[in-house]
Structure formats: structure tokens, C-alpha cells
Amino acid sequence: MSKRTMILSAGSSQLRKRAAIVTATLGATALLGAGAAVAADGTPGNAVAPKTVAASVQxxxxxxxxxxxxxxxxxxxxKQAAAKKAASWIDPVQTYKLSAGFGLGGSHWSHKHSGQDFAVPLGTNVMAAHTGVVVKAGGNGAGDGPAYGNAIVIKHSDGKFSQYAHLSRIDVHVGQTVTTGQHIALSGNTGNSTGPHLHFEIRNTPNYGSAVNPVDFLHSVGVKV
Structure with a gap:
């Protein structure tokens, strides 16, 4: 072997060694990179493991x-609260003072007082005491006589009727369905009245002469008058 050949062979050997070292270094780097990628996917480190991700989703x-x-x-x-409200009874006005009561006698009435008076200012909101259908509405006591002034009568599903009288304005009509607490009129001083108030009755029929004590009735259905 010539001297030149020996030099070339030695050089090739050195190149192969360097190549091997570079290859090994690149492999190690690749392995480290793979390790970093694995760590980012959820193995030890700051990443979240697949099982943890699944638990979070669950x-x-x-x-x-x-x-x-x-x-x-x-x-x-x-829905139950709405149904309960529709089935309940309430006072026909919110803020009031009780004045003339049921069965009271005196010169103000040709017969004993047939309802309960709620003393309220003129124009107070009057509400349906219970869900029902308007069967009477208008002047002349809605057919029960001029002493009532403007009046409304509502028929209820339990067979009772509620009446509202001496109204200054009527805001419902015959045949209309109303719900508990719905506005139906404004209080007034029409008919045989000595001052603004709401005359309220509970009746067994839609007509005058069938009234029962409205306070006792309201108490019986859970209303504290």
C-alpha cells in the first residue's frame, strides 16, 4: 500500500467516525425531542394525561x-306555582280597610247588607278574586239594580259567583275568561254609596239574593281578610 493510499484510508476512517458521532448526536436530539413531545401530550411533566382529560370531559x-x-x-x-295561583282565591283589592260587613242593617240598605265593603281610594285596581268567566258586567248593577252602580259578576268553577260593585270603570266584558289577580275594573262611588269603596259579594247564583258571608268564605279558602 502506498503512502498516499494509507493517508486516504486514514482520512476516510476519520470521516466515518465523525459521521457516526453526528448521527448519534442527532439521534439523541431526536429522542429528546420525542420525549418533549410525549410530555406535551400528557406524560410526566406539566402536561395533562389522557386519563385526566377524559375525566375532565366526563x-x-x-x-x-x-x-x-x-x-x-x-x-x-x-308550572305548579302557576297552577296553584290559578286555583287559589285572593282579596279583590290589595290595600284596604274593611268597612260595612255582611248582614249589617240600617238605613243605607233596604235589606241587610249583602256583601263586604272594602274601603279604598277612588280608582283603585280591582282584581278577579278567582279564575272564572264574566257573566254580568255593566251599569244598573249589571242587572241587579241601580243601588249597585256599575258592577261585575264572575262565575267560578266551584259553582260560586263573585260580585264587584260601585265601580268607576269596567274593563271586562260578558263571556270573557279572567284569571286570579287579573285587573277587571277600577273602584268607584257609583250607585247607593256614601264614599269610594268596593262592594264585594260571594253568591250561590249570579243574581241578587243568593249571597253568603264573603269574609267567612274567603277564610274557608285560605285568604286572610
């Missing part, structure tokens, strides 16, 4: 299901 799904169930329950409760 927890979110459970929270959403719970929220949906709570919303469903809230809607059901609201």
Missing part, C-alpha cells in the same frame, strides 16, 4: 346534565 358532561335537570325541575315548579 365531569363537564355530568355538570351539564345536572344543570339541565335543575332547569327542568325549576320549570316544573314554576
Amino acid at each position: 365531569a363537564q358532561a355530568q355538570a351539564q346534565a345536572k344543570a339541565a335537570e335543575q332547569a327542568k325541575q325549576a320549570a316544573a315548579q314554576a
